[in-house]
Amino acid sequence: MNKPLSGTENEYRIAVYPGSFDPVTLGHLDIIQRAAKQFDRLIVAVLNNTTKTPLFSVEERKALLAEVTKEMPNVEIDSFRDLLVRYMRSRHARVIIRGIRSVTDFEYELQMASTNRQLDESIETVFMMTNPKYSYLSSSIVKEIAKFDGPVHDLVPPAVEAGLKGKYKSPQSAD
Ligand code: PNS
Numbered sequence: 001m002n003k004p005l006s007g008t009e010n011e012y013r014i015a016v017y018p019g020s021f022d023p024v025t026l027g028h029l030d031i032i033q034r035a036a037k038q039f040d041r042l043i044v045a046v047l048n049n050t051t052k053t054p055l056f057s058v059e060e061r062k063a064l065l066a067e068v069t070k071e072m073p074n075v076e077i078d079s080f081r082d083l084l085v086r087y088m089r090s091r092h093a094r095v096i097i098r099g100i101r102s103v104t105d106f107e108y109e110l111q112m113a114s115t116n117r118q119l120d121e122s123i124e125t126v127f128m129m130t131n132p133k134y135s136y137l138s139s140s141i142v143k144e145i146a147k148f149d150g151p152v153h154d155l156v157p158p159a160v161e162a163g164l165k166g167k168y169k170s171p172q173s174a175d
Contacts, residue, residue, distance in 0.1 A: 012040040015095040015126070018084055021046050021061050022054040023160045025142055027134035029068055031099040032075060034128060041074050043091055048081040055143055055167055067159040085120040094123055101130040101137075 017035055021028060021044070036042045044065055048058045056064070058079050069075040080087040084096065096116060098109055113125035130137075142155050146164035153161055 012092075013095070014041045014043065014091065014093040015039040015097050016043045016045050016084075016088055016091065016093045017097040018045045018047060018080070018087075020049065020052070020054065020139065021065060022139050023056050023061060023142070023156065023163060024065050024068060025134070025137050025139055025156050025160070026154075027099065027101070027130050027137040029157060030131045030134060031097065031128050032069060033072070035097045035126075036072050036075050039074070039095065041076065042072075042097070043076045043078050043093060044069065045084075045087065046077070046079040048079050050081070056163065060163065064157075064160055064163055068157045083119065085116050085123050088123055089120070096123060096125045098125060098127055099130045100127050101135045 015035060015038070017032060019028070032042065032044060046058055046061050046065070054061070062077050062079055065077045069077065078091075082090075088094070088096070096113070098113070100106060100109055109125075109127065113127075116123055116125060137155055142152055142160075142164070145155070146152050146168050149168065152164060156164070
């Protein structure tokens with residue numbers, strides 16, 4: 001279980017890793033493990049995006065993240081439905097963590113980091129290069145494979161594999 005921790009930005013170095021995590025992949029998990037080593041506390045924050053229809057609900061995504069990070073004492077799972085910088089201020093966090101897989105990620109990430117900086121210049125974005133093993137991996141790719149009952153055990157943690165099986169348990173139509 002993730003532990004509550006009192007304190008302020010003056011006492012702790014708190015980072016937020018925001019995302020959709022629909023669902024969390026081994027690529028995300030690699031970033032979580034590495035980022036958790038660099039900060040006193042890492043908050044993995046699931047965006048509650050009302051304009052998208054996700055496969056997993058926010059509660060399901062949080063439960064999967066909690067399961068796969070249960071051995072990481074300084075990692076907390078949360079969700080937000082707000083501007084990221086406002087959420088960060090509410091959590092006394094100053095650093096955003098984002099993973100970059102390839103140059104194609106870079107443009108979007110630069111735009112987001114620049115926007116967040118424009119909104120609050122005290123907030124810093126730190127990019128971590130995704131482990132090359134997972135440079136092709138995305139939640140969308142995982143869902144595409146799982147939808148057709150393909151193997152995802154090398155792409156997601158076991159709890160997520162089970163969750164995907166549950167979502168796609170009815171046979172796919174041949175159409
Ligand atoms: O995993 P994703 O979908 O690439 O994550 C995108 C996310 C959640 C980091 C981004 O959409 C976000 O921060 N949304 C919150 C709204 C916001 O603050 N937007 C302004 C920055 S672009």
